[in-house]
Amino acid sequence: MEKVQKEITVNNPHGLHARPASLFVQIANKFDSVVHLEREGEAVDGKSIIAVLSLGINKGMKVKLIVEGNDSPLAFKELKEFLEKEHD
Amino acid sequence: MIKLKGIAASSGIAISKAYCIGKEEFSVPQKKISHADISREIYRLEEALIETRRELFALQKRIADELGFDHARIFEAHLLVLEDRVLIEDIIQQIKYKKVNVEYAFSQSIQKFVKTLLKLEDEYLRERVIDIEDVSRRVLRKLLKKETLSLEDLKEKVIIVAHDLSPSQTATLPKEELLGFVTDIGGRTSHTTIIARSLGIPAVVGIEVATRNIKPGDKIIIDGYEGTVIVNPTSKVLKDYHKKLAKVTREIKAIHIPRVVKVHTSDKREVVVSGNVEFPEEIPLIQEYAAEGIGLYRTEYIFLGKRLLPTEDEQFKAYVSAAKKVKPHSVIIRTIDIGGDKFLSKPIVPAEMRPFLGWRAIRFCLARPDIFKTQLRAILRASAEGNIKVMFPMISGLEELRASKKLLEECKKELKKEGKKFDTRISVGTMIEVPSAALTADALAKESDFFSIGTNDLIQYSLAVDRGNEKVAYLYEPGHPAVLRMIKDVIEDAHRNNIWVGMCGEMSGEPLFTLLLLGMGLDEFSMPPPRVSRVKELIRNVNYSDARKIAERVLSFTTPREVERYLQAEAKKLLRDNFERLIII
Numbered sequence: 254m255e256k257v258q259k260e261i262t263v264n265n266p267h268g269l270h271a272r273p274a275s276l277f278v279q280i281a282n283k284f285d286s287v288v289h290l291e292r293e294g295e296a297v298d299g300k301s302i303i304a305v306l307s308l309g310i311n312k313g314m315k316v317k318l319i320v321e322g323n324d325s326p327l328a329f330k331e332l333k334e335f336l337e338k339e340h341d
Numbered sequence: 342m343i344k345l346k347g348i349a350a351s352s353g354i355a356i357s358k359a360y361c362i363g364k365e366e367f368s369v370p371q372k373k374i375s376h377a378d379i380s381r382e383i384y385r386l387e388e389a390l391i392e393t394r395r396e397l398f399a400l401q402k403r404i405a406d407e408l409g410f411d412h413a414r415i416f417e418a419h420l421l422v423l424e425d426r427v428l429i430e431d432i433i434q435q436i437k438y439k440k441v442n443v444e445y446a447f448s449q450s451i452q453k454f455v456k457t458l459l460k461l462e463d464e465y466l467r468e469r470v471i472d473i474e475d476v477s478r479r480v481l482r483k484l485l486k487k488e489t490l491s492l493e494d495l496k497e498k499v500i501i502v503a504h505d506l507s508p509s510q511t512a513t514l515p516k517e518e519l520l521g522f523v524t525d526i527g528g529r530t531s532h533t534t535i536i537a538r539s540l541g542i543p544a545v546v547g548i549e550v551a552t553r554n555i556k557p558g559d560k561i562i563i564d565g566y567e568g569t570v571i572v573n574p575t576s577k578v579l580k581d582y583h584k585k586l587a588k589v590t591r592e593i594k595a596i597h598i599p600r601v602v603k604v605h606t607s608d609k610r611e612v613v614v615s616g617n618v619e620f621p622e623e624i625p626l627i628q629e630y631a632a633e634g635i636g637l638y639r640t641e642y643i644f645l646g647k648r649l650l651p652t653e654d655e656q657f658k659a660y661v662s663a664a665k666k667v668k669p670h671s672v673i674i675r676t677i678d679i680g681g682d683k684f685l686s687k688p689i690v691p692a693e694m695r696p697f698l699g700w701r702a703i704r705f706c707l708a709r710p711d712i713f714k715t716q717l718r719a720i721l722r723a724s725a726e727g728n729i730k731v732m733f734p735m736i737s738g739l740e741e742l743r744a745s746k747k748l749l750e751e752c753k754k755e756l757k758k759e760g761k762k763f764d765t766r767i768s769v770g771t772m773i774e775v776p777s778a779a780l781t782a783d784a785l786a787k788e789s790d791f792f793s794i795g796t797n798d799l800i801q802y803s804l805a806v807d808r809g810n811e812k813v814a815y816l817y818e819p820g821h822p823a824v825l826r827m828i829k830d831v832i833e834d835a836h837r838n839n840i841w842v843g844m845c846g847e848m849s850g851e852p853l854f855t856l857l858l859l860g861m862g863l864d865e866f867s868m869p870p871p872r873v874s875r876v877k878e879l880i881r882n883v884n885y886s887d888a889r890k891i892a893e894r895v896l897s898f899t900t901p902r903e904v905e906r907y908l909q910a911e912a913k914k915l916l917r918d919n920f921e922r923l924i925i926i
Contacts, residue, residue: 275417301427302418303454303473309461 257329258319264337268311278302280331286322288332299332342575345548349568350527350534353543354586355520356579359572360499361557362506369481372442382436382443386429389443389483394423396479422476428454444484451477500563502555506533521563523570525551535620537565541871545570592922602633602670604877610885612859614877615670616870617845621659624666626870631877634670634728636867637793637845638663640677640716650712656719664727671728673770673793673843673867674720676713676745678702678734697801702735707744717752724764732770732793737777739784746788773831774798774846782831786838793867794831796846800824819848820901820908825857829896832862843867852879852924853908856915859885860892879923883915 265273281288281299288299290308296319297304310316318336320329374382401416422428428450435446451473458470500521501514522537527546537544543565555561555572562571562582571578605611615636616627627635643651643659664672679701706713720731733745746769756763771778771785774795778785786792796819801807803823806816818824828844835842843865848854850868855876858866866876891911898904913920 272417275421278421298427301425302421303425303458304427307454307457307461 255323255325256319256321257325258317259329259333260315260317261333261336262315263310263312265335266312268314269305269308269336274302274305277332277335278305280335281328284320284322284324284328286320286325286328288328289319289321291317291319342578343554343572345545345551345554345570345572347523347545347548347551347568347570348528349565350546351522351537351542351544352565353521353541354565354582354589355500355543355563356582356586357498357500357520357561359502359523359555359557359559359561361552361555362501362503369444369448369485370442371445374436374440374442376440379437379440382446383433385484386432386436386443386447389480390423390429392483393476393479394420397423397476418472419476422473423480444481447480447484448477500561502551502561504552506536521565522546523548523551523555523561523563525549535622538623538626538869538871600631602631604633604880606859606880606883606885606888608884608886610859612863612880613843613865614873614880615673615843615865615867616873617867618663618870621663623870624663627667630870630873632870632873634667635663635672636843636865638672638674640674641679644677644679650715653715653719653722656716657722660720660723660729661726664723664729668727671730673730673732673845675732675734675772675793676703676706676716676720679705697798697807703733703741703745704735706733707741707748710748713745714748714752717749718756721749721752721756721763721767722761724767725762729764730768730770730791732772732791734772734795735775735798736771736773736785737775738781739788742771742785742788770843772845774802776803776827779803779827779831782834783838786835786840789840791840792831792835792842793865794828794842794844794846796824796828796844796848799827799846800848803827818901819851819854820904822896822899822901822904825896825904828858829861829892836862841865850876852876853905853912855879856883856888856912857892857895857908859883860888860890860895862889862892875923878919879916882919882923887915 263269267273269277278300289296290299290305290310291297292308292310292314295308296317297308299305299318308316316336318329318332320332322328397416397419401420431450431453432443432446435441435449436443439446441449455470455473458473498518498520500523501519502523504525505527506522506524519540519542521542522533522544524533524544524546525548527533533546534544543563545563545565545568548570551570555570559572560574560579562574562579564570564582571582574582603611604614613633613636615634616623616630616632617637617639618624618627618635619639620642624635626632638660640656643656660672660674700708706716717731720729723729724731731749733742736742736745749769753763753765768790770791770793771789772793772795773779773782773785774797776799779794779799782792800817800819800821804816804818804821806813832842841864842862844858844863845867847868849858849863849866850872852875855866856879859880868876891908895904895907898907909924912924916923
């Protein structure tokens with residue numbers, strides 16, 4: 254099992270709220286890998302809308318993206334791109 | 342008896358029982374379960390989730406069909422909550438280890454997450470909380486075997502009372518059973534208002550304490566003229582309102598809606614009576630009330646409440662759809678009038694001390710040609726598919742008109758180069774709503790294809806009165822001689838330069854003023870669609886020559902009081918038996 258993790262700055266203008274959070278969760282759910290988002294030491298399930306929303310991530314914040322599983326490289330790449338994208 | 346005051350959002354009177362939405366108290370029973378029950382409870386959870394999903398998919402599809410795909414998106418988050426792993430896992434844990442029934446476990450988990458989200462103090466998350474609570478109510482209804490909104494079972498029609506109504510809620514209401522809406526929040530442009538107007542039922546919004554004071558089943562009176570709601574009225578008040586309701590119903594019935602769109606006075610002067618449209622949901626009213634097209638198509642709705650600016654294609658589609666619906670009549674599109682009391686997403690338009698004198702409408706557009714040109718291109722492209730005219734709001738002088746027209750020409754050139762079709766001779770109008778424009782109307786007329794007088798702003802600027810300020814609102818007088826003289830001059834300047842003049846302010850739909858404006862020579866009257874039939878019947882019942890004489894006389898008066906008294910007296914003479922029906926409401 255491959256584990257990929259890295260600190261990422263969220264550039265999406267709306268952080269991870271509302272629609273961007275929905276989209277993030279939808280992307281995460283496409284993959285088999287386990288996805289976690291970690292902020293200030295608190296890691297949550299990246300496939301759960303409620304969990305992702307509860308992190309309250311705004312634009313410019315740093316989060317750690319942790320992806321573990323067979324398809325982790327691809328999953329990590331897509332999710333990282335989504336978080337770093339300037340527009341939703 | 343309690344009397345509540347709110348905003349009169351949609352006119353009419355209704356008397357019935359209150360049906361409170363969003364207040365349903367689910368008493369969720371807490372039961373201990375045995376080990377053997379665990380799998381049954383988990384099975385019930387899965388069943389309820391699947392059923393709710395099915396319900397939401399159906400609702401999403403219906404809304405996509407009725408209101409468009411964009412509106413249906415609001416359910417995306419709802420659906421994600423239903424399949425949320427963290428949530429479901431938490432519920433299952435509680436069932437397994439705390440040995441509680443599924444209803445209790447479910448509501449505990451939901452409450453836990455709602456609390457977490459509310460702690461984040463974020464406006465967007467708070468909206469999500471409403472979604473989560475909405476989903477949770479749906480699931481609980483399934484678990485507790487309660488039917489979704491059992492309005493169908495009611496034996497009588499009801500008045501809906503809610504904190505606020507979302508598009509998803511109004512979409513599911515059985516429209517035939519509704520007599521009116523009462524809400525805590527909202528204003529004249531909120532969703533509830535629009536729906537009430539399009540259904541032709543009364544609404545009082547922005548009461549703030551409605552849901553706190555009204556219990557399900559309370560007898561309530563809703564007065565959409567006064568903006569009041571009376572809870573559990575005394576028998577005397579009730580009797581008075583039944584009388585009032587009967588009178589209003591009689592009057593409405595007395596105005597038949599003519600099929601014929603065109604209208605002329607008894608002595609054959611033809612004028613145009615068209616409708617104002619603020620939201621696409623109102624467009625069907627244009628046909629319903631036989632208005633001759635759209636005299637004011639406001640475009641702010643496309644921009645407001647959005648987090649991103651609308652694209653050219655999005656706008657194009659909206660304009661084409663309006664134009665197609667009212668063909669062969671025209672749609673006069675007003676370019677965005679953002680600012681003043683309306684705001685785009687905050688970063689673009691900073692807060693101002695006196696927004697009505699600030700950076701708004703054409704001033705904003707000329708400063709942001711990127712936004713303005715996107716809109717102009719969309720309007721031009723749409724003009725290839727219907728009868729479209731364009732007008733610029735808040736022009737204060739010739740240079741602004743020229744600058745706007747220059748950008749329009751640039752857009753035409755670009756489109757031509759791109760091989761895109763448009764009406765090369767599209768009519769360009771100037772809105773006359775700033776006194777400086779009214780006083781230089783002769784110059785503006787030479788470079789415009791038509792005028793549209795926006796009286797709401799023209800009056801407030803001319804008389805220096807903020808209508809929203811209770812202390813000075815009494816000074817807001819459409820019948821002030823200053824306003825009337827200005828309007829008269831604008832009409833004459835236009836006619837001298839062979840262009841037509843319309844009016845899209847509220848004044849044109851107020852019967853006494855309609856009569857006066859007709860006499861001044863106004864060519865087009867645009868108003869909220871429900872007013873169209875009355876105004877048309879009034880025009881049909883008078884002679885242009887009489888109206889002219891009245892207008893001439895009125896211009897010699899020196900106070901608004903004199904003007905109104907004279908207009909009343911003359912209208913009574915002209916309309917005789919029809920006076921009450923056509924003038925008094």
